[in-house]
Amino acid sequence: xxxxxxxxxxxxxxxxxxxxxxxxxxxxxxxxxxxxxxxxxxxxxxxxxxxxxxxxxxxxxxxxxxxxxxxxxxxxxxxxxxxxxxxxxxxxxxxxxxxxxxxxxxxxxxxxxxxxxxxxxxxxxxxxxxxxxxxxxxxxxxxxxxxxxxxxxxxxxxxxxxxxxxxxxxxxxxxxxxxxxxxxxxxxxxxxxxxxxxxxxxxxxxxxxxxxxxxxxxxxxxxxxxxxxxxxxxxxxxxxxxxxxxxxxxxxxxxxxxxxxxxxxxxxxxxxxxxxxxxxxxxxxxxxxxxxxxxxxxxxxxxxxxxxxxxxxxxxxxxxxxxxxxxxxxxxxxxxxxxxxxxxxxxxxxxxxxxxxxxxxxxxxxxxxxxxxxxxxxxxxxxxxxxxxxxxxxxxxxxxxxxxxxxxxxxxxxxxxxxxxxxxxxxxxxxxxxxxxxxxxxxxxxxxxxxxxxxxxxxxxxxxxxxxxxxxxxxxxxxxxxxxxxxxxxxxxxxxxxxxxxxxxxxxxxxxxxxxx
Amino acid sequence: xxxxxxxxxxxxxxxxxxxxxxxxxxxxxxxxxxxxxxxxxxxxxxxxxxxxxxxxxxxxxxxxxxxxxxxxxxxxxxxxxxxxxxxxxxxxxxxxxxxxxxxxxxxxxxxxxxxxxxxxxxxxxxxxxxxxxxxxxxxxxxxxxxxxxxxxxxxxxxxxxxxxxxxxxxxxxxxxxxxxxxxxxx
Numbered sequence: 001x002x003x004x005x006x007x008x009x010x011x012x013x014x015x016x017x018x019x020x021x022x023x024x025x026x027x028x029x030x031x032x033x034x035x036x037x038x039x040x041x042x043x044x045x046x047x048x049x050x051x052x053x054x055x056x057x058x059x060x061x062x063x064x065x066x067x068x069x070x071x072x073x074x075x076x077x078x079x080x081x082x083x084x085x086x087x088x089x090x091x092x093x094x095x096x097x098x099x100x101x102x103x104x105x106x107x108x109x110x111x112x113x114x115x116x117x118x119x120x121x122x123x124x125x126x127x128x129x130x131x132x133x134x135x136x137x138x139x140x141x142x143x144x145x146x147x148x149x150x151x152x153x154x155x156x157x158x159x160x161x162x163x164x165x166x167x168x169x170x171x172x173x174x175x176x177x178x179x180x181x182x183x184x185x186x187x188x189x190x191x192x193x194x195x196x197x198x199x200x201x202x203x204x205x206x207x208x209x210x211x212x213x214x215x216x217x218x219x220x221x222x223x224x225x226x227x228x229x230x231x232x233x234x235x236x237x238x239x240x241x242x243x244x245x246x247x248x249x250x251x252x253x254x255x256x257x258x259x260x261x262x263x264x265x266x267x268x269x270x271x272x273x274x275x276x277x278x279x280x281x282x283x284x285x286x287x288x289x290x291x292x293x294x295x296x297x298x299x300x301x302x303x304x305x306x307x308x309x310x311x312x313x314x315x316x317x318x319x320x321x322x323x324x325x326x327x328x329x330x331x332x333x334x335x336x337x338x339x340x341x342x343x344x345x346x347x348x349x350x351x352x353x354x355x356x357x358x359x360x361x362x363x364x365x366x367x368x369x370x371x372x373x374x375x376x377x378x379x380x381x382x383x384x385x386x387x388x389x390x391x392x393x394x395x396x397x398x399x400x401x402x403x404x405x406x407x408x409x410x411x412x413x414x415x416x417x418x419x420x421x422x423x424x425x426x427x428x429x430x431x432x433x434x435x436x437x438x439x440x441x442x443x444x445x446x447x448x449x450x451x452x453x454x455x456x457x458x459x460x461x462x463x464x465x466x467x468x469x470x471x472x473x474x475x476x477x478x479x480x481x482x483x484x485x486x487x488x489x490x491x492x493x494x495x496x497x498x499x500x501x502x503x504x505x506x507x508x509x510x511x512x513x514x515x516x517x
Numbered sequence: 518x519x520x521x522x523x524x525x526x527x528x529x530x531x532x533x534x535x536x537x538x539x540x541x542x543x544x545x546x547x548x549x550x551x552x553x554x555x556x557x558x559x560x561x562x563x564x565x566x567x568x569x570x571x572x573x574x575x576x577x578x579x580x581x582x583x584x585x586x587x588x589x590x591x592x593x594x595x596x597x598x599x600x601x602x603x604x605x606x607x608x609x610x611x612x613x614x615x616x617x618x619x620x621x622x623x624x625x626x627x628x629x630x631x632x633x634x635x636x637x638x639x640x641x642x643x644x645x646x647x648x649x650x651x652x653x654x655x656x657x658x659x660x661x662x663x664x665x666x667x668x669x670x671x672x673x674x675x676x677x678x679x680x681x682x683x684x685x686x687x688x689x690x691x692x693x694x695x696x697x698x699x700x701x702x703x
Contacts, residue, residue: 098527166534174526204538208545220694223549226632227591227689231564234552238545301559301639 016100025082032074060444061129068132093177106163113156120146136224165199179516191256240291254391265341266333279318339413343394354382375435405504406482426460569645574610621657643672
C-alpha cells in the first residue's frame with residue numbers, strides 16, 4: 001500500500017495527502033508570483049522614464065493594486081501554507097495533517113478566488129484601482145464595479161487561510177509524536193503555530209471590513225460615509241488592525257525557515273532556541289497594538305502618535321534578539337555556503353536593512369516626510385522580497401531533495417542567488433533615495449530629478465524578474481533530470497524529516513509514530 | 518482514565534478555534550461603536566458633540582480665541598454654501614452666533630446634511646453648540662436660499678496652547694438616501 005494513490009487529474013482534485021496539497025500550494029503560489037511579477041514589470045516599464053509611455057494612469061493604478069493583492073494574498077501567503085503542509089507533519093512525526101479533507105478544500109478555494117480577482121481586469125471599468133489597502137472612500141464611493149468581485153475574492157481566500165490556520169494548530173496540538181514536547185519542536189513549526197494564531201485572529205477582521213464595504217456600496221449603510229454619520233478614518237483603523245499582524249503572518253514562517261537552515265550549514269545548534277520562541281510570540285503580541293503607525297498623518301493627537309511610535313519601536317527588541325541569535329549561531333561555526341545557506345544569510349542581512357528603515361518610519365515626526373513616498377515602498381519590499389521570498393526560496397532549495405529525491409544543480413543555484421541578490425538591491429535600494437527626496441508612490445509620472453534612480457530600479461526589476469524564470473528552470477530541471485540525492489544531502493541537517501526519512505520522502509510517512517530523542 | 522478518541526479531541530479544538538474566528542469577526546464590527554465611543558470621550562477625531570445648553574458660563578475677558586469657519590460642498594451637491602464671516606475672535610465662555618448662507622442652485626428640491634469637524638481635534642471637546650443647522654437635515658426647494666444660524670460658546674477650560682480653532686462643515690447631498698429610507702418605511 002506504500003505509495004498507492006489515484007492517478008491523473010483525480011489525484012490532485014481529491015487528494016487529502018499533505019505532500020500533494022503542499023506541492024499544489026507551492027505551484028499555485030509560484031504561478032501567482034509570476035503573474036504579480038508581470039504586473040510589477042508593467043509598473044517598472046512605465047516608470048523607466050518620466051512622462052507617460054506605455055499605460056494610462058488608471059491602468060497603472062490597477063497594476064499597483066493588483067500587484068499588491070496578488071503578491072500578498074496569492075504568492076507569499078499560499079507559499080508559506082505550502083511549506084507548512086509539506087514540513088509540519090514530517091517535522092513533528094505525524095502521518096498527515098489533522099484535518100485532511102478540509103486541507104483539500106482550503107487549497108481548492110484559492111484558484112477560484114484568484115480567478116475571480118484576475119477576471120476583474122477584463123470587466124467594464126477595469127480592475128480595482130485603489131491600492132492594495134483599498135481605503136474608503138476610494139473603494140466604496142469611487143470604486144469601480146469590479147470592486148464587488150474583489151470583495152468576494154477576499155472573502156474566499158480569507159476562508160481558505162482560516163481553514164489552513166486551524167488545520168496547522170490542530171495538527172501541532174494533537175498529532176505530535178510521543179516525546180515531541182512543545183519546546184522540542186523545530187522553530188519552523190513554532191513560527192507557523194504563532195502565524196496560525198495571528199491568522200485566525202485577524203482574517204475575520206478583514207472579512208468584516210470588506211463586508212462593511214459591501215453594505216456601504218449597496219445596502220445603504222454608512223460605516224465609512226461621513227454623510228451618513230460614518231468615518232473614513234475608521235476604515236483605516238479596522239484595515240490596519242488586520243494589516244499589521246498580516247505583515248508578520250508573511251514574515252514569521254520565513255523566520256522559521258532561516259532558523260532551520262542557518263544551524264544546518266553552520267553545523268551548530270541554533271543559538272538561544274527558547275529566546276527565539278519567546279521573541280516570535282512577543283512580536284506577534286506586539287503586532288496587535290501598533291496598527292496606527294500606518295496612519296500617523298490622519299491627524300492623531302500627540303499622545304496617540306507617541307503611544308504607537310513607542311510600541312512600534314518596541315518590536316525592534318524581539319526582532320533584534322532573533323537577528324542576534326542567527327548571527328550567534330553562525331559565529332565560529334563550520335560554515336559552508338550552499339545555495340540555501342546563501343539565501344538564508346542574505347535574508348538575515350537584507351531583512352535587517354528593511355527592519356532599520358522600519359524603525360525610521362516608526363518615528364512619528366519624520367514619518368510625515370516619508371509617508372506615502374517611495375521610501376515606504378523600499379521598506380516593505382526589503383522585508384518582503386529578500387525577507388519572505390528569499391526565505392521561501394531558501395526553503396525550496398533546502399528541502400527540494402527531500403521532496404523530489406533529486407539534487408538541484410549547485411552551480412546554477414549559486415548563479416540564481418547572486419543574480420537575485422544583485423538585482424534585488426539594484427531594484428529596491430534606489431527607492432530609498434527617491435523616496436527621501438519626495439517621490440510619491442502609486443503615481444505613473446514623476447519629476448525629472450528622479451529619473452536616474454528610477455532607471456536603475458527598472459533595470460534591476462527586469463533582471464530580478466528574469467532571475468525568477470531561471471529559478472523555475474532550475475526547479476523543473478531538478479525534478480526531470482536532477483542527480484539522485486542521498487538520504488541526507490546536508491550533513492548538518494537535523495530534525496525528524498532528515499534523520500528518520502529517506503529522500504524522497506515516501507508518499508505516506510510516520511504511519512507509526514517515530515521515537516523522539 | 519480513558520483516553521479520548523483523537524477525532525473527539527480534534528473536533529473540540531476545531532470548535533474552540535472557530536469560536537475565536539467568530540469572536541474576532543464580531544469584534545471587527547464592535548470596533549465601529551467602540552471607535553465612536555472612544556472618540557466621543559477623547560474628542561480626538563474632531564467630531565463635535567450634540568446640542569449643548571448654555572448656562573451662564575464665566576466669561577474669560579482676558580483671553581481671545583480665533584475661530585475660523587470653512588465649508589466644503591461634496592460631489593453631486595449643487596448648493597452654494599459659505600459662512601457669512603470667515604473668522605471671528607471670541608472670549609471663552611461667551612455665547613456667539615454665526616450665520617451660514619446656503620442656496621440651492623439646481624432645479625430640484627434637495628435635502629442636505631452638513632457634517633462638522635474641528636481642528637485641532639482636541640479642541641472639539643471644548644466647542645459647544647447650542648444651536649446648529651447640522652443637528653438636522655435641510656430641505657431647500659429649487660432655487661431657494663437661506664441663512665442658517667449656529668450659536669456656540671467655547672469652554673473656559675480650553676487648554677492654553679490652543680489659540681485657534683477651525684470649524685469645518687462638509688455638505689452632503691442626502692436626498693436619495695432619505696427618499697429610499699422613507700420609501701422603504703412605507
